[in-house]
Amino acid sequence: MIATLNPHEAPFTTGLTPWAQTLPQHISPSAAKAYLGCSLKFYFERVACIRKATPVALHLGKAVHAALQSFHLARWRGGDDSVEAVANAYELAFHRLERDEGPVNFDDEAEREKARQDGLRVVAAYLDSPEAMKEKPRAVEVMLKENIPGLSVPLTGAMDLVEGNFTPVDFKSAAAKPDSANAAFDHEIQLVSYQLLMEAATGETPPSLDLVFLVKTKTPQVIRVKSPPADAHRKRRVVALLETAVQGIAEDRFHPQPAMHCSWCQFKNECKAWLPGMTVEDIHRKHAA
Numbered sequence: 054m055i056a057t058l059n060p061h062e063a064p065f066t067t068g069l070t071p072w073a074q075t076l077p078q079h080i081s082p083s084a085a086k087a088y089l090g091c092s093l094k095f096y097f098e099r100v101a102c103i104r105k106a107t108p109v110a111l112h113l114g115k116a117v118h119a120a121l122q123s124f125h126l127a128r129w130r131g132g133d134d135s136v137e138a139v140a141n142a143y144e145l146a147f148h149r150l151e152r153d154e155g156p157v158n159f160d161d162e163a164e165r166e167k168a169r170q171d172g173l174r175v176v177a178a179y180l181d182s183p184e185a186m187k188e189k190p191r192a193v194e195v196m197l198k199e200n201i202p203g204l205s206v207p208l209t210g211a212m213d214l215v216e217g218n219f220t221p222v223d224f225k226s227a228a229a230k231p232d233s234a235n236a237a238f239d240h241e242i243q244l245v246s247y248q249l250l251m252e253a254a255t256g257e258t259p260p261s262l263d264l265v266f267l268v269k270t271k272t273p274q275v276i277r278v279k280s281p282p283a284d285a286h287r288k289r290r291v292v293a294l295l296e297t298a299v300q301g302i303a304e305d306r307f308h309p310q311p312a313m314h315c316s317w318c319q320f321k322n323e324c325k326a327w328l329p330g331m332t333v334e335d336i337h338r339k340h341a342a
């Protein structure tokens with residue numbers, strides 16, 4: 054049975070007040086991946102909700118996503134799917150996101166203008182590519198919430214696009230050409246979660262789990278990476294990863310996980326101030342001192 058989330062509901066909330074020792078209300082693949090990547094960064098971002106300037110790549114990715122969404126919705130509903138209409142949706146999203154979710158970490162106006170133009174170019178490249186949706190999609194921006202065996206809370210997920218044959222497609226903005234062999238592995242939690250949601254909601258197994266990369270190289274590229282549907286082993290592995298995140302959040306296990314990703318982490322100062330048992334108020338106080 055499909056359970057659709059209210060579109061205004063946050064894509065993920067932990068359901069925790071800090072240190073409440075209760076289960077989150079649901080888990081999404083993006084929340085699980087963020088938690089497993091660095092649980093302390095997850096805490097700063099999603100539990101303590103410490104605001105930082107939006108990274109340029111994230112801002113651009115969201116504006117490109119909004120443009121593609123407008124194109125796919127137009128294909129679905131028979132609306133205006135012209136290049137001009139999609140470019141307009143991109144410009145509107147670029148400005149709206151800056152106003153509502155900014156500030157964006159632009160160094161100066163020149164960097165902002167370059168980012169805006171880069172986004173327009175990748176959107177145009179997608180519309181001009183063989184990957185641009187020609188048929189009517191089965192669904193666009195579908196949000197599902199399902200109980201999955203082995204998970205102690207419902208699984209949620211928002212699929213960018215579902216093709217007529219039930220293939221879920223997720224769009225990624227990228228600075229460099231992806232390594233196809235690793236891309237599906239890197240996004241395993243998300244892709245297999247979509248399959249689990251699709252199977253629970255419709256009883257259908259997708260023939261393929263697809264990623265479409267929009268690469269912001271000088272000449273933008275559009276690259277589809279297909280991966281076969283997960284077998285029982287892959288599904289069990291992903292459910293175990295999702296449940297590890299659920300249990301870690303429920304038990305307030307948040308600690309630094311230093312690795313290469315620290316180079317671009319925005320919470321380095323808060324992280325340096327961290328000691329076991331500290332509250333976020335302690336961290337703010339220590340950081341301000």
Ligand code: SF4
Nearest residue numbers: 091309310315318324
């Ligand atoms: S600096 Fe590294 S260890 Fe610390 S919160 Fe950020 S990602 Fe985690």
